[in-house]
Amino acid sequence: MSNDSGQEMKPIASPREAILGMIAEKTPGYEILNTLQQFGASMAMMTVRRAVQRGQLDQSSIHRIGDFGAGTGGPTWALTKIAEQIGATVDAIEQSETGTDEIIQSGILPHWHVKREDGIAYLETVGRDEAQRYDLITAFMLGPDDEEVSLFRKLANVSTRALLPGGHLIITSDGGTLENVLKLCQRSGAKFFGMDGLQSGEKWVAPPAIIIPQTSLAQIAATLPETTRGEIREYNYEAMPPKLEEHWIFRDEQRVDASVLAWQTAKGERYVLNTKGELIVIYNKGRASRDATSEDLERFRQTVEHTLSTNNNEHFSTFYHVHFPEAIERVKQKDKIK
């Protein structure tokens, strides 16, 4: 198509089309972010974009966005760029001084859109004033959280009121935390959307995410968590050298796998190291389990390191070197409490 002066005319993209075409790396301003901010920005932009694409979020009903646990603002920056397309505003909600200073100093948001306080308390006050409520609350890389997902449950609870009806809460987090959030959402029976992560080779393009409508939050916040250990599957009892195994978990009714490093002794004890850095010993034909003691840790360490010295598998080795130190730390902490 061309206009009177013969110039090519581009059709004006609708806000939805504009969002669907957004790529953080190609958005002006991306180049001034630091590496950590850039990483967060790409993930967040892709997450919102995918949710809009799938119809899980309707951009036309988003006017106010609150970014809970904004950190140094990489994802917040992505939200401001999306907000520009739809005429929305963004608030960063972050308790750390370092994070909020960086958000303001790098010009991501002016100080009046940066809420430097405990985000749960802040959202509680937002919930008391209808004019302050949000249409979208995001929590990118939510955490740190405990096994009972207490932070997530508090966030779900205050978001029940801090979101307007029709609003949504989006969560991404590390694999362990997100898995626990997902389990809680599933146990609640309330409606929510799970979005599988997107990988290109070894690289994450978008993390797995959970999108919860405001109408489901009260039911989810009232659901009590169940510890993961009851869900470890049946197994046979032959001795097996340590190996990486996939455990089944379901996300959005699709099966996805979570890795564990498992070793089964000749006595039928099964040692399982998971991505949360928990080393659990399952015994009595899988009917009972206990947290590893320091003796268990040492036994596990010797066996795994022996296996690695004879057969150095890269994934196995990385998993072990990332999660075993966390298991040591847990046992140390527990011993201290005793």
Ligand SMILES: C[S@@+](CC[C@H](N)C(=O)[O-])C[C@H]1O[C@@H](n2cnc3c(N)ncnc32)[C@H](O)[C@@H]1O
């Ligand atoms: C893992 S970082 C993620 C930062 C950012 N969203 C990102 O993806 O890059 C989690 C952030 O949440 C913040 N946070 C945790 N609990 C919070 C709370 N109750 N109120 C406000 N911020 C909180 C932490 O200070 C931290 O900056």
